[in-house]
Structures are given as C-alpha cells and as structure tokens.
Amino acid sequence: MLKVQKYRLPVTVGAGLLLIAICGSSWFVLKQTGVLEKWGSESSNTQLSLTQKDTQSLVLPLVSLPPQARAAQLTDIATGRQSLDQYRARYLLASDLIEQKQPEAALQWLEGLDSNYPQLASHIALKRAQAYEAMGDKANAQEAWQGILQTYPNEPVAAQALYSLGQSNPEYWKVAIAQFPTHPRTLDIARQKLQQNPKQLDLLLLLAKSAHDVPGSGGIRDRLVDQYASQLQPEDWQAIAFGYWETRSYTKAAKAYTKAPPTPEHAYRVGRGYHLKGKRTEAKAAYQKLISDFPDAKETGLGLRRLASLSQSQEAISYLDQVVAKFPDEAPEALLSKATILDALGSSQSAAQARQSVLTQYPSSNAAAEYRWQVASQKAKAGNLAEAWQWAQPITKDSPDSPIAPEAAFWVGRWAMELGRQDEAKAAFEHVLAQYPESYYAWRSARFLGWDVGDFTTVRDVNPTVALPKRRSRLPAGSDTLKELHLLGQNQDSWTLWQAEFQNRQKPTVAEQFTDGVMRLGVGDNINGINQVWFLSRRETPEERQQWQALRAEPAYWHTLFPLPFFDYVVNWSGQRQLNPLLVTGLIRQESRFEPQIGSVAGARGLMQVMPGTGQWIAQKIQLQEYDLNDPNDNVKLGTWYLDHTHQEYNNHSLLAVASYNAGPGNVAKWIRQYDFSDPDAFIEQIPFAETKGYVEAVFENYWNYLRLYNPEVNQLLQKYSKSEPGISP
Missing domain, CATH: 1.10.530.10 (Lysozyme)
Structure with missing residues (x-):
C-alpha cells in the first residue's frame, strides 16, 4: 500500500505549539x-511556563475554538472591565471579524486598544490598516500604513506597510528590501521584481539566503550557480550550499561547499555529500583534503572513518588506527569497524582484541553497547538466555544514552521472565518506563x-x-510580541513576524530551533516542524545538550513532536x-x-x-x-x-x-x-x-x-x- x-x-532522543x-x-x-x-493541573517546569495571569486567563482556553464558537464568550469578556484578558478578547474578536469580512465591526474593537495593550500595539495598528483595506477605504488605509511607518519604523510590521505603500510608489519597496530582507512581504517583493526582470543577482541572493526551503528555492540556487558563479562571494556559496544540504541535494551541496569559506564542517560536507550520492572517488578525495587541511578538527575523526569505509582492507585499517590514536570520540566505532575487517581477513584473534579494547577502554560508549547487544542477541538466538542476560544487563548502566539501551533493558526483563526471575523482570520493565x-x-x-x-x-x-x-x-525565543501572538493562536501573523525576527538560520540556538519548529507546525508545515524539533537531539556541545534536555522535560516539547493535526x-x-x-x-x-x-x-x-x-x-x-x-x-x-x-x-x-x-x-x-x-x-x-x-x-x-x-x-x-x-x- x-x-x-x-x-x-x-x-528515544526525542518536541508549545500545543496541538x-x-x-x-x-x-x-x-x-x-x-x-x-x-489538562487542569499546573506544570512544574519553568522554561516554557505561563505567567500567573496566563494560567488564570479566561481567553487563552478559547484560542483553540473556531471563531464562531468563541465569539459570544469573547464578547462577554471584551465588554467587561479593563484587564489583560479584556485586551486579548478585543484583539481576537477584531482579528476574527477581519477574517469574516466584517472590518467595520473589527475597527470598533480596535479603537484605543493600542495604548492599553503595548505587547501588540504594532499589530493593532496593522489590523487597523488591514481593516480599512478590507473595507475598500483607500484613504484611511494609506493613512494607517503611513502611521505605522511613523510610529513603528523599525518593527517588522513596517515591512507590511512598505509593501502596501509600494504598490503605488516603488521607492517604498527599496526600503523594505534594505531594512527587512527576511520578511515574507519583502520576499514577495523580490519575487515580483524578478518576474519583471529575472536578471537581478541581489534579489536572487536574497531569496537563496532567506527562503532556502520554500517551494522553488532549488531553482533559485540553480540559477545562481549556472548564471552567476563568477560573481558569487564565499559567503554566498555557503548560503547556497546550506540550502542544497537542507533540501538533500547532496551532490550540489558538495560542489557549493568547495567554494564556501574553508572550515572543517564545510570540508566534511563536501566529502559526505559525494559519499551519500555514491560518488566514491570524489568522496575519497574530499575526505583526504579534509584530513590534510584540518588534521586536528573533530570532523576529521569522522572523516577518517568515512574514508575507511570507502577503502580496501589494509588502507582502511590504517585510517582507523589514526582515528584510535588521535580522536577518542570516534575511536570506539573505529575499533569495531577494524574488528570487522580483521575478521574478514581471517585475523580473528586480533579482531577479538579490538572488540575487547572497546569494552575496556570505552565501556560507556555507544560502540560498547552495540557490541554487547550483538553478543547478547547471538546468545539468545542460541538459547543461552542466562549469558544473553549477562551481556545485555550492563548496557543501560554503562551506556544509558545509547540508542540500543531501551531495547536491551526490555529484553533483560523478557529473558529474566523466561529464567524465572520475576522480580528482576519487573525491575527491568520499570527501569524502561522510568528511563525511556x-x-x-x-x-x-x-x-x-x-x-x-x-x-x-x-x-x-x-x-x-x-x-x-x-x-x-510560551515560546522560548522571539520578541514579546511574537510570544503574545502565539499564545493567542495567531498562527499566520506569528509565522510572518518570526520570519522577520529569525536571523540565525544556519546556526540557530536551541531555543530558536525549537521556536522555528513550533511556528512551522502552526502554519501546517508539519514535516519540517517535527523535524526541526527532533534534530535538536543532534546538538553536541554540553551547553546545547543541557538546553535540549531542559526542553525535553516540558510537555510542549513532546506535544510538538507528537501533534494531532x-x-x-x-x-x-x-x-x-x-x-x-x-x-x-x-x-x-x-x-x-x-x-x-x-x-x-x-x-x-x-x-x-x-x-x-x-x-x-x-x-x-x-x-x-x-x-x-x-x-x-x-x-x-x-x-x-x-x-x-x-x-x-x-x-x-x-x-x-x-x-x-x-x-x-x-x-x-x-x-x-x-x-x-x-x-x-x-x-x-x-x-x-x-x-x-x-x-x-x-x-x-x-x-x-x-x-x-x-x-x-x-x-x-x-x-x-x-x-x-x-x-x-x-
């Protein structure tokens, strides 16, 4: 099917956008x-926790309801005494009414709201301008857009004003491109201008750098490479390569990274890009260049292992020995790979010594867990459950973060059951529930x-x-305005604002990447939203790992990994x-x-x-x-x-x-x-x-x-x- x-x-390494x-x-x-x-109880976590006013709000529980279903309750709150809830209710009603093509009614709820609701003052001005446009009142709409430029000239809503005003005066569009290059309306400007004149390098680069994963972005990168290669700077090539890499065009990414600023990561990606596409000769050459140019970089240890996988036995062993000697983080995996090669060469004793080195020198490594599990599985298949249990039991103790650990812990319980060790089986199953x-x-x-x-x-x-x-x-990154819009369920407006605020796209912080995942889910980009959050598990520095672990303790993380569209x-x-x-x-x-x-x-x-x-x-x-x-x-x-x-x-x-x-x-x-x-x-x-x-x-x-x-x-x-x-x- x-x-x-x-x-x-x-x-297992796994996440509010609440569903x-x-x-x-x-x-x-x-x-x-x-x-x-x-859910009715309070969360004990703090990273994404709501304020007391948020948890007591009568408006926020209505955010998930369709506009018609929440209108009466919002109206009751909006006509009550002044409070944060009243301001939120008025804003939601106005936003709903604009979508329902009732802009005159929306303007009534917006009247005077910006002075009481500073978190969304700029977006209240935006809604007012949108309401006038929906009414066909061009004069008041123009005045409202001009008012945004005067009052909020440096805030992202100004880009939307510049876009609208630029329909009749192109000079406004030039300002938008210069001041708000990542704003979605600015990208719309770039696309429209390229339709009129496709030979504009600056606009092609703008789209390549700011919209690397939207439909059609691959064509933009291809045009830059095919038509403007001689005019591109190394930083331009880096942005192009990143876009290719993120969209899994690995051969194109590899070629582009050769012209990006020389770094160990870029050099590794050249080799890996070719490797993933089966271009063995090019991959070997790129890995060798990585080793030559950056002999001490951490990427080089992995590059050596990759190179070994592309090489003949004796040459591969030489590369793996270099890993063992110089790169302790990669050494356990290198030893297991070496053992496999030695077995194939008939050197079973040397292979056994290599595997034993993994257990003695790197007992907490994933490679040690992998080897223990391999032996345990073989013992179980042969019916030696007691020995299987003995081999598997240390995995969750010594390598608790190994991908194999949950499986090993479960089978420790299963084998204990079959051996009549019911208490040990129960303890193993409870361990799985507690740890995984x-x-x-x-x-x-x-x-x-x-x-x-x-x-x-x-x-x-x-x-x-x-x-x-x-x-x-609450979101862990972004402005107070973004966080408030998100709480109010304003998904499209949140996404638009986030696109303008999110500048660190190639190297986002943990908080920024999680926020980006949440924002994507909000606008229905579900696969990329889930992936953004899951890929946090690949962060490597201790600080980033700590931040990721803190997020994993939050319900919103898991609701984002497992949404319910x-x-x-x-x-x-x-x-x-x-x-x-x-x-x-x-x-x-x-x-x-x-x-x-x-x-x-x-x-x-x-x-x-x-x-x-x-x-x-x-x-x-x-x-x-x-x-x-x-x-x-x-x-x-x-x-x-x-x-x-x-x-x-x-x-x-x-x-x-x-x-x-x-x-x-x-x-x-x-x-x-x-x-x-x-x-x-x-x-x-x-x-x-x-x-x-x-x-x-x-x-x-x-x-x-x-x-x-x-x-x-x-x-x-x-x-x-x-x-x-x-x-x-x-």
Whole structure:
C-alpha cells in the first residue's frame, strides 16, 4: 500500500505549539472514541511556563475554538472591565471579524486598544490598516500604513506597510528590501521584481539566503550557480550550499561547499555529500583534503572513518588506527569497524582484541553497547538466555544514552521472565518506563506490567480518553510580541513576524530551533516542524545538550513532536471503522508526518500514503464515486478502511495488520510460515526487512507516545516512575 522509504525519527532522543494550534477545528473528540477532557493541573517546569495571569486567563482556553464558537464568550469578556484578558478578547474578536469580512465591526474593537495593550500595539495598528483595506477605504488605509511607518519604523510590521505603500510608489519597496530582507512581504517583493526582470543577482541572493526551503528555492540556487558563479562571494556559496544540504541535494551541496569559506564542517560536507550520492572517488578525495587541511578538527575523526569505509582492507585499517590514536570520540566505532575487517581477513584473534579494547577502554560508549547487544542477541538466538542476560544487563548502566539501551533493558526483563526471575523482570520493565518512557519498549514494558494500554491482539479495540491542553505554552525565543501572538493562536501573523525576527538560520540556538519548529507546525508545515524539533537531539556541545534536555522535560516539547493535526477526521473515520484513533494517528505520523500533499516515489499519496490503485479498489468497495487522495478527509476515509481490512485479514492482530500495511500481505504470510509466531516480540526481531521492522516499531511507538501524552490515566501512571516524565500542562 505504501512503499515510500522514510527515515525514522527515533523518539528515544526525542518536541508549545500545543496541538490545538495545528488541529484547525479539531477541538472535540466524538463520544465513541472517549471523553474529551482538558489538562487542569499546573506544570512544574519553568522554561516554557505561563505567567500567573496566563494560567488564570479566561481567553487563552478559547484560542483553540473556531471563531464562531468563541465569539459570544469573547464578547462577554471584551465588554467587561479593563484587564489583560479584556485586551486579548478585543484583539481576537477584531482579528476574527477581519477574517469574516466584517472590518467595520473589527475597527470598533480596535479603537484605543493600542495604548492599553503595548505587547501588540504594532499589530493593532496593522489590523487597523488591514481593516480599512478590507473595507475598500483607500484613504484611511494609506493613512494607517503611513502611521505605522511613523510610529513603528523599525518593527517588522513596517515591512507590511512598505509593501502596501509600494504598490503605488516603488521607492517604498527599496526600503523594505534594505531594512527587512527576511520578511515574507519583502520576499514577495523580490519575487515580483524578478518576474519583471529575472536578471537581478541581489534579489536572487536574497531569496537563496532567506527562503532556502520554500517551494522553488532549488531553482533559485540553480540559477545562481549556472548564471552567476563568477560573481558569487564565499559567503554566498555557503548560503547556497546550506540550502542544497537542507533540501538533500547532496551532490550540489558538495560542489557549493568547495567554494564556501574553508572550515572543517564545510570540508566534511563536501566529502559526505559525494559519499551519500555514491560518488566514491570524489568522496575519497574530499575526505583526504579534509584530513590534510584540518588534521586536528573533530570532523576529521569522522572523516577518517568515512574514508575507511570507502577503502580496501589494509588502507582502511590504517585510517582507523589514526582515528584510535588521535580522536577518542570516534575511536570506539573505529575499533569495531577494524574488528570487522580483521575478521574478514581471517585475523580473528586480533579482531577479538579490538572488540575487547572497546569494552575496556570505552565501556560507556555507544560502540560498547552495540557490541554487547550483538553478543547478547547471538546468545539468545542460541538459547543461552542466562549469558544473553549477562551481556545485555550492563548496557543501560554503562551506556544509558545509547540508542540500543531501551531495547536491551526490555529484553533483560523478557529473558529474566523466561529464567524465572520475576522480580528482576519487573525491575527491568520499570527501569524502561522510568528511563525511556518515550520508547517503543516502554509500551511493551507497560504491557508486561499489566497496564491497560493494549497489546498486539487488543490495541485496535482500545478506546482511550483523549485530553487536550487548555493553553499553549510560551515560546522560548522571539520578541514579546511574537510570544503574545502565539499564545493567542495567531498562527499566520506569528509565522510572518518570526520570519522577520529569525536571523540565525544556519546556526540557530536551541531555543530558536525549537521556536522555528513550533511556528512551522502552526502554519501546517508539519514535516519540517517535527523535524526541526527532533534534530535538536543532534546538538553536541554540553551547553546545547543541557538546553535540549531542559526542553525535553516540558510537555510542549513532546506535544510538538507528537501533534494531532486532522484529528477530527481521524476520530470520525476511526470510529466508523472501530479502530483505535491513536493507533491510526501513530500510523499517519509514520507515513506522512501529517503532510496531506506528500507523495512517494512509488506513487502513494497523502496522509496515509494510499496507492492510487489501492484507492480505486477501496472506492469501488465502498461505492465512493469521487475522491481526492490529497484531500485529508478522503485519504483518511480510504486509509482507515484499508487498515481495518488488514486487521480483518489477520484476525485483528495489529502487529500483522501494520506490517502488512507496509510490506504487503504476501511478505507477511511468508514470514508467518518462516518464523515462530508464538512470541510476537521475538517475531518482530526476525522480520527480514529492516524497513518493515522499523516501521512496525515506529507506528506502535507513536501510538504509545500519543497515549502517554494525551491519556490522563497513562500519564499519571508514568509520573510515578519518572520525575522527568512530562506532566499535565496548564
């Protein structure tokens, strides 16, 4: 059904935009899927915490409601005594009325508001100008735009004034380009001017540097490279290379980085860009240049390992020995790679010595955990569970942050069960829940501890209560104006302002990158929003790691990693198919990251990645005459039917149903015949398709995270095990 190859974002390293911001009208959950509640207790965290006025606000809980549903309550507050809530209510009413094409009524709520509401004074002026434009009152609109330039000349709203005034006087557009180069309206100006005259290097560079990931940005970079290469400065090449890299055009990125300012990171990316695209000769040359130009840089250690992977055995060993001698952070992995080569050369004793060096010299490394797990798995496969247990048990103690640690801890529990060590098994499962509560293995551990969280044979019928946050959390970066607009759910205005404020795009701080992820989710750029937050796990400096860990303690981080866009469609069709809506949501997250327009190389489309042929077959089955696979409602309608179908094919065994959704029924039938299915956990370990094994674990991991985040009962159970588990947000 869906054959697109997607990389998995492991939630084990895993995130307010609180979900209402991206759910549109997804405020309710139908009764058949559980009771909708709201989080009610206070958060003990501080990084994104609300002020006392925010937590007591009567307006902020209304932000998630559609305009018509909140109008009466906002009006009551807006006509009450003066307070921050009253100002917020007036602003929201005015904003809603402008969208509803009632600008005259909006102006009444805006009257005199800017003097009382300084956080949004500039945007109140903006709304006033927009209201006059909507009325067709050109004179007052012009006066309002001029007033913005006089009162707020250095604030981003001035760019919108310059854009509007520039429609009749091009001089205003020149000011916008000079003063607000990253503002979306300025980028609109650049595009319009390029349509009139495409040969404007300064405007092409403006777009390349400020809009590197928007549709069409690749064409802009290509034009710069093809037509203006001789005129570009090293900093220009760096921006072009960064854009190519971020959009995974790795060969083009590699070529551009050769002309960027010489740094170890740029030199490494030249080699890695070629390497990722299979250009071995070019990659080897680039890695060798990295080693020559920057012999002591940390990137060089990784470059040497990459170079070894492209080299013949003896040459590779030489490179790996250099890593071991000079780069301790890369040495453990280098030793394991060397051991593999030595085994192939018949030097088993030397290989064993290399592996032993990993355990003795680098016992806390990920490589040590990897080797221990490899041996433990071999012992278990041979039936030596006691030895498997002994090899796996130290992993979470010595290498607790290893990607393997959650899996190892779970199997320590499983093997202890089979060895009759029930107390040790229970302790292992509780350890997984305490230390790795976001992992797939936490769900499996909870099940073995007897929690009512569904198992492979029952999860489709679980009917979880879903509780949504009352309020958004504050943003950790940006101006006070941005933070206030975000709290009020003004997603498009927030995004516009953030684009103007966000200057450090190539090297953002942790707070800026998280804020960018939240902003993207707010405007429906779901895949990039989720990715921005997940990629925080790759930060390396101690300070950045500490900041990331602080964010992970916040509910808003996890709500951003696991949002609920289109949840009303999921609830509706899951209810009709009698499917657990959180299981469906977990599958959608893995399939498309909630991107309605996404397509695979094989042709699968939309949220649930339905193949056109499969969609046509389903439509005939349900007598659906017209549908659009890019339409979220149609896609979920068809996709949930197929997921129900795969469940019926396998007697409601969700493991097999989900595996079949990814790999097809033929492969699943073959695996059932080939492998012992009495233990589903062991069966998953034997799935020969790495993509499908990872897919099954990811879907259920997603399901578990939605359950632990949005189901009060499970959330409260987890808080007993871990102080770091995100609590209920206000």
